[in-house]
Amino acid sequence: MKISTRTEYGVRVLVTLARRGAEGPLSLTGIAKAEKLPHAYLEQLVGDLRRAGLLTATRGQAGGYQLSRAPEEIQLAEIVRALEGPLLEMPCAGPDNLESCDRPQPCSVHELFQRVYEALDGTLTATTLADVAATAGGPPYPPSVRRRAAEQHAVMVAANNKQTNRAVSVQEQA
């Protein structure tokens, strides 16, 4: 499973807005420059976020974007849904056509995906934009925190690689 750049960029935009607080709108050009993201591409994402009611735009000179709610009130699940559509799309019986699965109900795969969906939805609903913004990478972080985060990340990467490497080595043995 993959998380697209849409989500990454979208979250970054919202995080920068959340950190700025309510000091008036922030232009997309400014955000794009600060975060080193492609401006034209961001326009699309930000349009989706606006249509989902997560941020409001003010036009004209000195215009820009603001969060339409407090960061504590914005669940990550909303952001991901706005940017990527359904949290989890199942191949058999997609969300839009429930009847498309002609297999016997309850279907084993349905139940499995239900569990995965709940795990995903649970964490993304429990996490708010404020949580993410609070974690975030402004300069003033004690080295201990940085080290711990790096370690966590390494563990995650290792876990991801484990199965892949095993498959490769099995292949090489033959």
Next chain:
Amino acid sequence: MKISTRTEYGVRVLVTLARRGAEGPLSLTGIAKAEKLPHAYLEQLVGDLRRAGLLTATRGQAGGYQLSRAPEEIQLAEIVRALEGPLLEMPCAGPDNLESCDRPQPCSVHELFQRVYEALDGTLTATTLADVAATAGGPPYPPSVRRRAAEQHAVMVAANNKQTNRAVSVQEQA
């Protein structure tokens, strides 16, 4: 986020093998017919599952595939990794190139994805093939179970559609 047909098909194949028990190998042609899946495509997936050590093949006439371990010993996380690679791929600092993220560590998006990864890995590691096979859609299920599963599924679908629909209605108001 989307679950590919690879995973769906792969799980179905393994579930049918798990239900069959240790009664000798089952031919892919048989599985494909029973599950109504494209045989030629399955060959690819099954090759990955074999290389990952999840099932063993016997060639020649009356050959086929068997689970190489008991269904209780096979975690869903292994299956998904064998079929789709890393459980969760992050855009910034992908699993194969840790240093690709030049943003300040700890980066807010890293931490967020870490949480999502843990949720995903947790449920997929906790679930075994035996669990999924036990749930599964043989005919003899009491109506109460079928009803409850259908309701769960409907809730999931509704939750998925909610945000999308809201966005649409907001758009229509303008």
Next chain:
DNA sequence: GCCAACACCGACCAAATCAGTCGGGATTCA
């Protein structure tokens, strides 16, 4: 010894999705 049934493998292919770019509007303020 041959044939049928199976696993195995690489190449190929059409359609969809991703990650953007481009060009042109519409609004607002100075």
Next chain:
DNA sequence: TGAATCCCGACTGATTTGGTCGGTGTTGGC
């Protein structure tokens, strides 16, 4: 008027997805 901004649809090249096709290797049965 003009600059800065949001807004929108069309386009594009690369990659991924979901397969198909043709051929090879292996095994048991007649």
